Amino acid sequence: MVFRHLDPALLEDCFSWAGLNEILSRGSAVPADFFLCAEGKRLPEHQYTVSLDGHRVFDLPRVFALMRAGTTLIIDSLDRIHPGVRAATDDIMRITGETAACNLFVTFDDAQAFDSHFDEVDTFVVQLLGSKHWKVHGPSEEFPLPEYGDSDPVNCPDTVLFEKTLTPGDVIHVPRGWWHTVRGGGETSLHLTFAFTRRTGYDWLRWAARQALSRPEIRESLDRAASPEAQRAQQERIIEAFLAEAKNMPLEDFFGAERRASGGRDLASLPWDVSGAHPAGEDVVELVPVLAPAVRVEGEHVVVTAADQDFALPVGHHPAIEALVRARRLTVAQLAAQAGAPVASVSALVAALLRCRLVTVSGADAARRDSERDR
Known part of the structure; x- marks a missing residue:
């Protein structure tokens, strides 16, 4: 078990009630998975959705009534639909080198979504708002997997190794296979669980x-x-x-193969995706592969390997490629300065990388938001 406390202000850009209300108001969390859970059971979808024009959408009065009655709202894979959570999840993948996803839990009063259980993945639990009471019991067997392990609650160890009511800014790491019993802290609770799947x-x-x-x-x-x-x-x-x-x-070859196969999220960069125009110096370019792609020089080309594909570019772009891999996100002008190359040349490179789906491009307003957030 690892416990840390962060400044709650650091979490404001990650997720808030406003983000949840926006998702609920649009009626769907697709492609994330939205469901309600109580007393260890997932509620049938028909209890909180209605059919509208052939699609299932949230019936908000029912959702709220069920939550008042003690159900917990859960959104699996929240990182698929929320930019702040996506950025945090990608950072965890870079830190751990493993595949990660993020789930949201919304609880009122002392509701309990699941019985005592363990997860077959490691988790970072981040308390955003309100409080949640945690008991962590430790493992009953070593290294369980989805394909192997007995998760019957009767196997939960009686001994409690860690017990605490988490408040905003609290972060815990719960290792794979460690049983835990979680209940609302008596008020509202909004927490994120970042799960990362370690290779075995x-x-x-x-x-x-x-x-x-x-x-x-x-x-x-x-x-x-x-x-x-x-x-x-x-x-x-x-x-x-x-x-x-x-x-x-060797394991080194296995990890190397995973790195070469690693790609990133399929994100849009309009208008550049369609117009083919070269981005301006103040526009922001960001590397798409979550893990740093392999970069090597072969004769007259610099070769970038990502998603099991090799992308060959003129070797003169090697300094810019290395700078982009190192910084991950910066303006075209900043990239040109770090590479010691003309802005026009780097802009053309970024346009080529965009066609290869190796970068995304956003307008100058993104750079201003980055600057304001840093301040």
């Missing part, structure tokens, strides 16, 4: 099995009609072939 030996085994497909023993059909002795012999051939390949597949 199971992930490496699946990756290694794919890499071993060059061996015919791995690809051959299993002989269902063979004798038990023949089937054991085939099994031994498969095991020997896999081990021969797997010994030459």
